[in-house]
Amino acid sequence: xxxxxxxxxxxxxxxxxxxxxxxxxxxxxxxxxxxxxxxxxxxxxxxxxxxxxxxxxxxxxxxxxxxxxxxxxxxxxxxxxxxxxxxxxxxxxxxxxxxxxxxxxxxxxxxxxxxxxxxxxxxxxxxxxxxxxxxxxxxxxxxxxxxxxxxxxxxxxxxxxxxxxxxxxxxxxxxxxxxxxxxxxxxxxxxxx
Amino acid sequence: xxxxxxxxxxxxxxxxxxxxxxxxxxxxxxxxxxxxxxxxxxxxxxxxxxxxxxxxxxxxxxxxxxxxxxxxxxxxxxxxxxxxxxxxxxxxxxxxxxxxxxxxxxxxxxxxxxxxxxxxxxxxxxxxxxxxxxxxxxxxxxxxxxxxxxxxxxxxxxxxxxxxxxxxxxxxxxxxxxxxxxxxxxxxxxxxxxxxxxxxxxxxxxxxxxxxxxxxxxxxxxxxxxxxxxxxxxxxxxxxxxxxxxxxxxxxxxxxxxxxxxxxxxxxxxxxxxxxxxxxxxxxxxxxxxxxxxxxxxxxxxxxxxxxxxxxxxxxxxxxxxxxxxxxxxxxxxxxxxxxxxxxxxxxxxxxxxxxxxxxxxxxxxxxxxxxxxxxxxxxxxxxxxxxxxxxxxxxxxxxxxxxxxxxxxxxxxxxxxxxxxxxxxxxxxx
Numbered sequence: 338x339x340x341x342x343x344x345x346x347x348x349x350x351x352x353x354x355x356x357x358x359x360x361x362x363x364x365x366x367x368x369x370x371x372x373x374x375x376x377x378x379x380x381x382x383x384x385x386x387x388x389x390x391x392x393x394x395x396x397x398x399x400x401x402x403x404x405x406x407x408x409x410x411x412x413x414x415x416x417x418x419x420x421x422x423x424x425x426x427x428x429x430x431x432x433x434x435x436x437x438x439x440x441x442x443x444x445x446x447x448x449x450x451x452x453x454x455x456x457x458x459x460x461x462x463x464x465x466x467x468x469x470x471x472x473x474x475x476x477x478x479x480x481x482x483x484x485x486x487x488x489x490x491x492x493x494x495x496x497x498x499x500x501x502x503x504x505x506x507x508x509x510x511x512x513x514x515x516x517x518x519x520x521x522x523x524x525x526x527x528x529x530x
Numbered sequence: 531x532x533x534x535x536x537x538x539x540x541x542x543x544x545x546x547x548x549x550x551x552x553x554x555x556x557x558x559x560x561x562x563x564x565x566x567x568x569x570x571x572x573x574x575x576x577x578x579x580x581x582x583x584x585x586x587x588x589x590x591x592x593x594x595x596x597x598x599x600x601x602x603x604x605x606x607x608x609x610x611x612x613x614x615x616x617x618x619x620x621x622x623x624x625x626x627x628x629x630x631x632x633x634x635x636x637x638x639x640x641x642x643x644x645x646x647x648x649x650x651x652x653x654x655x656x657x658x659x660x661x662x663x664x665x666x667x668x669x670x671x672x673x674x675x676x677x678x679x680x681x682x683x684x685x686x687x688x689x690x691x692x693x694x695x696x697x698x699x700x701x702x703x704x705x706x707x708x709x710x711x712x713x714x715x716x717x718x719x720x721x722x723x724x725x726x727x728x729x730x731x732x733x734x735x736x737x738x739x740x741x742x743x744x745x746x747x748x749x750x751x752x753x754x755x756x757x758x759x760x761x762x763x764x765x766x767x768x769x770x771x772x773x774x775x776x777x778x779x780x781x782x783x784x785x786x787x788x789x790x791x792x793x794x795x796x797x798x799x800x801x802x803x804x805x806x807x808x809x810x811x812x813x814x815x816x817x818x819x820x821x822x823x824x825x826x827x828x829x830x831x832x833x834x835x836x837x838x839x840x841x842x843x844x845x846x847x848x849x850x851x852x853x854x855x856x857x858x859x860x861x862x863x864x865x866x867x868x869x870x871x872x873x874x875x876x877x878x879x880x881x882x883x884x885x886x887x888x889x890x891x892x893x894x895x896x897x898x899x900x901x902x903x904x905x906x907x908x909x910x911x912x913x914x915x916x917x918x919x920x921x922x923x924x925x926x927x928x929x930x931x932x933x934x935x936x937x938x939x940x941x942x943x944x945x946x947x948x949x950x951x952x953x954x955x956x957x958x959x960x961x
Contacts, residue, residue: 374779384621388596393618 399530405461406525413478415466418517418529422466424478424490425527428501433459435488436502446512450502453516463527464503464514468492475499475514490514532561533568533752535764562749568767569774570755572942576650577753578781579643584741585782586636591734593629594678601681603727605720608683609808627797633675634800635789637823640668648860649881651758651869656751658861663744665857667737672854674733675821677726680718684805685815691718691726693818697831697850700843717811757941758870759934766938817898825895826888827853830914832899833907849911856918863918866926868934876929880921887913 352360401418405425408414413426428436436450450459466474470492476482477490477499485491485498487506492499497508504513519529539560541547550557560566600619602611615622644664647653653661680691695718699709714721752761761767768774792799800822804815820828827850834845856863871878890910897903935941 370779374783384624385592385596387620388622388625389599390620392600392614392620392622394614395618 401529402522403527403529404525405527410460415478416529418465422474422478423517423529424462424464424466424503424514426462426464426478428460428462432488432501436500436504439500439504445505448502448504448513453502453504453513455521458521461521461527462501462503463519463529464516466490467515468494468497468510469505469512469514470495470497470508470510532566532749533761533764533767535767536561536568537566537769539564539566562745563775564771565769567749567770568761568764569753569770570761570766570938571768571773572755572757572938573753573774573777574756575777575781576642576646576756578778579639579646580748581778582639582782582785583636583643585785586632586639587734587737587741589632590629590636591738593625593632594731594734596625597629598731601727603681603724605683605723605809608681608723612682624793627793631789631793631797631800633678634821634823635785635792636671637675639785640671641823644668645885648884649871650754650756651864651866651871652754653857653861654864654867654869655861657748657754659747660744661861662858663740663747665854667740667744668857669854670733670737670740672824674730674737675823677730677733679821680723680726681730682805683723683809685807685809685813686802686805686818688718688809688811689814689818690820691722694820695722697847700841700847702844718809719811754869755938756870756872757935757938758868758873759936759938759941762937763939819896822892822896825893826891827895829891829895829903829907830911832895832904833911835904835908849915853911853914856915860918860922864922864926866929866931868931873931873934874925874929875932876925877922880917880925883913884917887917 354360399419401416401423403416403425405414405427408425408427410427410429411432413424415422415424417423433450441447441449450462453464454461466478468475471494473492473494475490475492475497477484483491483493485507487498487500489499489501489503489506491497492508492510495509497510498506499510499514500506502513503516505511517529519527522528539550539557541550541556546556549555557566597615600611600615600622602608612626615626617623619625647661647664676690676694680687691713695709695712698712699705701708710716712722713719714725752767755761802819807815819825830853831846831850834842834849836842838845840848866874866877868874871881887910890906891914894903894907894910
């Protein structure tokens with residue numbers, strides 16, 4: 338029985354390095370081929386992963402324009418921004434005073450009402466209607482809803498209470514209700530996003 | 531189930547020894563596609579296409595599962611959801627083109643794989659079961675590809691669904707109720723689209739199961755080889771790894787170059803422009819043809835134009851299915867004990883004739899249903915069945931094969947190699 342056949346000669350292209358190790362041309366080809374396949378394989382992951390990120394039509398829904406002229410002081414409306422509720426509240430002078438009366442440094446997420454509104458329009462509190470705890474929609478924007486013990490919003494899922502500036506005051510939520518990017522394009526028109 | 535000289539898996543690292551005791555997956559891989567699986571040393575690149583077909587199946591499953599994340603199987607929105615994939619989903623255009631062309635490449639690879647088997651007698655004992663499973667896989671592929679083509683819900687999708695389910699309408703007595711049952715209606719609509727989608731998702735996994743059986747059955751006798759002479763001793767084989775992992779890897783690289791060239795530069799070449807028109811039940815496209823990989827069988831379907839005992843419609847359907855079903859009987863139709871076409875001087879030329887015949891059918895299947903293509907299809911169809919049912923059995927009886935090499939090693943290295951067996955002695959197939 339022939340156990341092996343063919344001959345494996347060290348080919349003439351081998352070289353010896355400073356440590357006396359042999360390198361053959363085949364070693365180089367082997368490493369180059371496997372590396373190229375590896376790089377190609379990793380590159381394929383880019384489309385396979387990024388296809389799950391928001392598609393172009395979802396990103397195209399990333400602005401919402403609203404007419405807020407009809408909202409009276411003390412009223413709030415719910416609008417939709419990126420398929421999520423956004424609260425637009427016209428604060429009363431009492432609510433503004435209540436928010437300003439609290440020293441910001443004493444809060445879990447220290448912010449003043451001025452920092453959460455646009456200059457000259459501190460009565461317009463525009464926040465996401467998404468509790469920063471686990472994403473439920475807090476109550477308080479609708480007529481007659483429970484606004485919690487701080488008079489702002491109250492999340493019924495796990496009992497987070499927000500004050501009249503939408504800041505977290507009690508309960509498990511870690512941060513204030515998020516203020517989205519927005520601007521007043523006229524006295525009564527808001528562009529969110 | 532391997533040859534006695536197969537290397538044994540010996541894990542050295544403690545973790546690998548632990549794993550080998552609890553779940554010997556590395557051992558399984560080592561014995562299946564590693565150094566523990568001896569393979570004939572003389573395989574040509576025609577033996578690369580099984581691995582390529584397996585790669586295509588994985589490619590189709592991965593891209594298909596992703597497309598399913600973005601596709602909606604509802605007749606109202608299906609067409610638009612495909613355009614949504616093309617225009618809005620990140621890399622969606624690439625994934626869809628990769629999937630649609632992946633189907634074409636899968637079939638191209640499979641056809642080469644099948645004709646490799648036909649020429650080298652891979653369907654002969656002891657490998658009949660591998661062949662039979664392969665025919666099952668091919669039938670499942672055809673069903674899967676057809677249902678996948680319906681999903682974009684364009685004109686060709688719709689009329690393809692109507693025509694192909696119409697084949698079942700040809701069956702006597704139960705035909706029409708059967709067609710209505712298949713579609714869940716009188717014409718393709720939401721019900722048909724949803725069930726095709728469901729089955730299009732299911733069948734690839736059924737195929738994957740059959741592929742596992744196909745490979746399992748293959749690993750009992752081991753691969754055939756271009757000489758058709760069975761492995762006799764260790765010098766006839768090399769370990770699968772690194773020899774055939776490297777060779778298959780190179781072949782895969784070449785395949786991917788061609789595939790990527792088509793996906794990125796010619797993505798619609800193999801498709802039909804009509805399928806970018808939303809499905810319209812009131813208007814059939816002027817020239818309706820299936821995808822190219824069905825053309826030979828489509829030509830056989832259309833070759834029957836006159837009633838003879840049975841209606842022409844039924845003849846066409848019977849002939850089309852028989853054209854593939856006769857492959858199931860191939861191991862018993864070809865009685866020649868010599869496997870490889872290289873050693874069969876008559877068979878060799880009839881094989882070439884069969885390839886030419888298939889190409890003629892292929893061309894006629896893609897051509898309009900008019901003369902001279904109908905007549906050519908009829909002649910080519912007749913020859914197709916003549917080849918399998920008459921020529922192969924007769925050739926295998928009267929042909930005088932050329933002498934086989936004593937062994938694979940002798941075929942590769944010449945006769946000077948020492949050997950334990952007497953010259954001219956025919957060893958039994960390896961058990």
